[in-house]
Amino acid sequence: MSQGNTAAAGIEQGACPVPPREILDRIAGKWAIQIIIASATGPIRFTELERLVEGISRRMLTLTLRTLERDGILERTVYPTVPPKVEYQATPMALELYEAMLTLTDWSRRHSASVARARERYDARQTVAV
Amino acid sequence: MSQGNTAAAGIEQGACPVPPREILDRIAGKWAIQIIIASATGPIRFTELERLVEGISRRMLTLTLRTLERDGILERTVYPTVPPKVEYQATPMALELYEAMLTLTDWSRRHSASVARARERYDARQTVAV
Numbered sequence: 001m002s003q004g005n006t007a008a009a010g011i012e013q014g015a016c017p018v019p020p021r022e023i024l025d026r027i028a029g030k031w032a033i034q035i036i037i038a039s040a041t042g043p044i045r046f047t048e049l050e051r052l053v054e055g056i057s058r059r060m061l062t063l064t065l066r067t068l069e070r071d072g073i074l075e076r077t078v079y080p081t082v083p084p085k086v087e088y089q090a091t092p093m094a095l096e097l098y099e100a101m102l103t104l105t106d107w108s109r110r111h112s113a114s115v116a117r118a119r120e121r122y123d124a125r126q127t128v129a130v
Numbered sequence: 131m132s133q134g135n136t137a138a139a140g141i142e143q144g145a146c147p148v149p150p151r152e153i154l155d156r157i158a159g160k161w162a163i164q165i166i167i168a169s170a171t172g173p174i175r176f177t178e179l180e181r182l183v184e185g186i187s188r189r190m191l192t193l194t195l196r197t198l199e200r201d202g203i204l205e206r207t208v209y210p211t212v213p214p215k216v217e218y219q220a221t222p223m224a225l226e227l228y229e230a231m232l233t234l235t236d237w238s239r240r241h242s243a244s245v246a247r248a249r250e251r252y253d254a255r256q257t258v259a260v
Contacts, residue, residue: 017243017245018242018249020242021160023238023245024234024238025160027234027237028159028163028234030151055151070248071248072244072248072249072251073245093241093244096237097233100229100231101230103226103227103229103230104154104157104230105150105154107153107230108150108153109150111153112148112149112153114202114223115201116147118203119148122200122202123200
């Protein structure tokens with residue numbers, strides 16, 4: 001066992017993990033961020049997510065949930081009711097991202113007017129330059 | 131002037147700002163995150179960014195820089211040398227995002243092996259189910 005345990009080896013030992021850039025791409029999209037925030041405070045159902053994550057299509061929500069579940073960021077629980085009840089919850093690993101993601105969404109809300117003004121200034125400069 | 135000053139009115143006063151969801155989309159992409167981190171500690175040149183933001187194409191870097199500059203997230207300075215020297219730096223507004231973005235990139239590095247294992251488990255379950 002010179003290689004050691006793969007699970008314990010981690011990133012440095014070359015356990016052939018997923019490239020960090022690919023992971024950043026998964027967690028840092030606007031949909032993933034909103035889904036992780038919405039599922040961080042307790043289990044949430046598909047229809048609730050569809051309502052909370054404004055602007056997402058049913059297809060994109062389905063795809064994003066599947067990817068996040070596969071990556072171990074969301075846990076999906078199916079209750080054997082009729083019809084089956086399905087709930088999603090952020091895993092402990094994903095909860096480490098919660099505060100940082102709130103910072104990003106909060107920033108986006110607070111700086112809406114500043115971004116609008118920056119765009120006006122930029123576009124005005126472009127017009128002058130042309 | 132019953133409407134008041136547009137610049138001072140801000141988000142609550144209905145100054146027609148940019149939707150927060152659109153802003154989140156701009157700042158939360160893997161390229162934007164890496165560019166903001168790279169330009170947060172001081173001015174940085176295009177070629178340095180090209181080297182630091184691993185995997186980005188020249189075209190995508192050009193487009194992302196332009197968008198971030200237009201949104202007031204990056205400041206672009208052109209020095210009248212021959213050839214002209216162009217530098218980018220995160221604006222004070224963007225610096226508020228720095229810690230949160232470091233959290234996201236650091237998380238992506240630390241959890242690489244965990245995500246790989248989660249994927250293996252998920253794919254094994256799918257194979258059983260089929």
